Amino acid sequence: MTNSPLTNNASSTAAVHAGEKRFRAHHSLTVPIVQTAVYTFNTAQELRDYTEERMFWEQIEREEYGRYGNPTVRAVEAKLAALDKGDDAILVSSGMAAVTAMLLTLLQQGDHLILTNESYHGTLVFCEEFLPRFGIEASVVCCGDYDQMEQAIRPNTKLILSESPTNPFLSCMDLAKLAAMGKRHNVLTAIDNTLATPVNAQPLTYGIDLVLHSVTKYLAGHNDLMAGAIVGSYRLIDRLRQAQALLGHVADPHAAYLILRGVKTLALRVAQQNSNGLAIARFLEEHPKVRRVWYPGLESHRDHDVAQATMTGYGGVVSFEIEGDAEDAYRFLNALEIPTIGPSLGGVESMISPLALMGYANVSPEERLRLGIRDELIRLCLGIEDTADLLADMAQALAQI
Numbered sequence: 001m002t003n004s005p006l007t008n009n010a011s012s013t014a015a016v017h018a019g020e021k022r023f024r025a026h027h028s029l030t031v032p033i034v035q036t037a038v039y040t041f042n043t044a045q046e047l048r049d050y051t052e053e054r055m056f057w058e059q060i061e062r063e064e065y066g067r068y069g070n071p072t073v074r075a076v077e078a079k080l081a082a083l084d085k086g087d088d089a090i091l092v093s094s095g096m097a098a099v100t101a102m103l104l105t106l107l108q109q110g111d112h113l114i115l116t117n118e119s120y121h122g123t124l125v126f127c128e129e130f131l132p133r134f135g136i137e138a139s140v141v142c143c144g145d146y147d148q149m150e151q152a153i154r155p156n157t158k159l160i161l162s163e164s165p166t167n168p169f170l171s172c173m174d175l176a177k178l179a180a181m182g183k184r185h186n187v188l189t190a191i192d193n194t195l196a197t198p199v200n201a202q203p204l205t206y207g208i209d210l211v212l213h214s215v216t217k218y219l220a221g222h223n224d225l226m227a228g229a230i231v232g233s234y235r236l237i238d239r240l241r242q243a244q245a246l247l248g249h250v251a252d253p254h255a256a257y258l259i260l261r262g263v264k265t266l267a268l269r270v271a272q273q274n275s276n277g278l279a280i281a282r283f284l285e286e287h288p289k290v291r292r293v294w295y296p297g298l299e300s301h302r303d304h305d306v307a308q309a310t311m312t313g314y315g316g317v318v319s320f321e322i323e324g325d326a327e328d329a330y331r332f333l334n335a336l337e338i339p340t341i342g343p344s345l346g347g348v349e350s351m352i353s354p355l356a357l358m359g360y361a362n363v364s365p366e367e368r369l370r371l372g373i374r375d376e377l378i379r380l381c382l383g384i385e386d387t388a389d390l391l392a393d394m395a396q397a398l399a400q401i
């Protein structure tokens, strides 16, 4: 990471400048896409110098093979590390690759981990159905119940993983409390910070050990690529980087370039998404055709106080239930003119998901109800469109139920 005052503290300044060398190849302003799998050596001596064992700070800055590193990818890693106030980061091929790589690297047979019932569905399925094949056991605790979480810790517990805010109910973790619990029991803590982004929350500054992102979402910001990231200390990221060379979940250089381009406007986009989120959540909460709204910026949200203490903005995701049945919810969705029906979040375009049909379609109706996913539940992921236009669109679509 470059160590200039430009890269410290101001997230928009860091988003534009961090990780990028001031003078680049061919005097290019933008970081080039280094589209290669292989890096060559001019002489055997050059190769010898490169492979000689050195201390971290004396290592020669160059690459050897695409699975071990790429300059465009490294620029993203340094930028994301700066934004989340970590020492270092790895960029991987998707958000799920970040989750699975972290778990497969840090845990081994006989280990135990704790996660919450509000974890991203893919994460829950991986922990409950895939990890037991390797002799790794997971306990799922109720999100927000810190006593239950602490009681679930065993002598072989190695990791506590949570999201904050969670998807789709936007529960927020008391990050200081979680970090302290981890330190008390010598257990690593990790936060999936996808929904918050480093603009709204920086879990590492509370003592959380690792931060994960689905970079596919807000960081890249344009719904045009898949990537994930893990940010943390040099020691932990070095372990994850070494495992990445074996597991092979590398990010593509072209995607890395698009992330560099997208992330430069992160703070501007998230500021607009925060304002859209709060305005729409307040509007929906007052609307007679809406039964219930989940948004951490609303006083009615269970974790509003925690969100106020740990976040500088409440994000662009608002979940709500339509007053009525599934057919009413579908009528509302079909009437909308701005948000499109789709499964993701974090892009510049607003997107809306009827969750029982999207993300949870393969889950049995009983399990869906257990998870709180009713047919009338809708997740609205706001883009950067004008607030007034979004409010007008919500009003006209609700009027058609």
Ligand SMILES: Cc1ncc(COP(=O)(O)O)c(C=O)c1O
Pocket: 094, 095, 096, 097, 120, 122, 163, 167, 192, 194, 195, 213, 214, 215, 216, 217, 226, 227, 228, 344
């Ligand atoms: C909170 C969270 N974590 C992880 C993921 C997985 O990310 P990806 O789709 O990039 O694999 C998602 C995807 O929706 C998510 O919402």
